[in-house]
Amino acid sequence: MGRQPCCDKVGLKRGPWTIEEDHKLVSFILNNGIHCWRVVPKLAGLLRCGKSCRLRWINYLRPDLKRGGFTEMEEDQIIQLHARLGNRWSKIASHFPGRTDNEIKNHWNTRIKKKLKCLGLDVVNLKPIEQKQQTDDNDDDDKEKTNQQVNVSERIEENAESIKSLDSETELKREENKVAWDDSDELLNKFEMLCSNLELGTWISQDTNISTTTNSVSSSSMSLDDTSHISIDESSYFQQNSLHQWVDNMDSILSWDAFNPLDQDISFFEK
């Protein structure tokens, strides 16, 4: 026989996440790491399915997310990578630490596609789309557009070479820095480092029961088979005693944006 289904979806909450749900999920992951998404909502006290928790964490709560608009260079890279890889958003996203596939996909569909269309460039081969005969009145506009097409095409071509060389470099780095998501000790060590960099160690330690000196992590040995050993008391302890404090403090103390300057220090989050 196989395993139990991921969720029965009965009585589960859907739609936008509340701040409290976010806090519950973040605190649970800080406490326990990520081992099995199926059990996360149950143990974190969330009426969500594991899939929803995973998505929320990956696309919104991960502290290494780079928020804000895409730079022109990033856009050019996306265009170039899309020309090579097609709609393989996760592959494309792997070239942009801190960006999610969802974010890139959204950006492509809402902005880049439109931008290329405006410039009269084909989104697949990046060549100018054949246009019907124009009237003399539009000559100036056409010239301007052609110039822009050439500029964009050239810029993208230039980026293409650097992207190719980065590809092999990135692969190497990824192998070197690879951290298994289920290695919660490692994950939490990195989190601590991150927090200490931000001088937030105090509240993280209080709220997550992570010892900054002993590296003891309450449930680092958690696995599917020994979930019964996970101290539910700890998460409820957190919910009862610390969450309120966190809810009160978090938004004023910590904006996730504050993590952005630490991009280079948190490459360990890369998939």
Added chain:
DNA sequence: AAAATCCTCAACCGCAATGTT
């Protein structure tokens, strides 16, 4: 000021790949 329309992006869905029993 109100209504209509457009735009963005978080979240959901279903499927495929992979892992486990």
Added chain:
DNA sequence: AAACATTGCGGTTGAGGATTT
């Protein structure tokens, strides 16, 4: 080897904010 669970991916949707009429 087969059956099933879990995870990850890409397509799509829709709520809500922004802009235009």
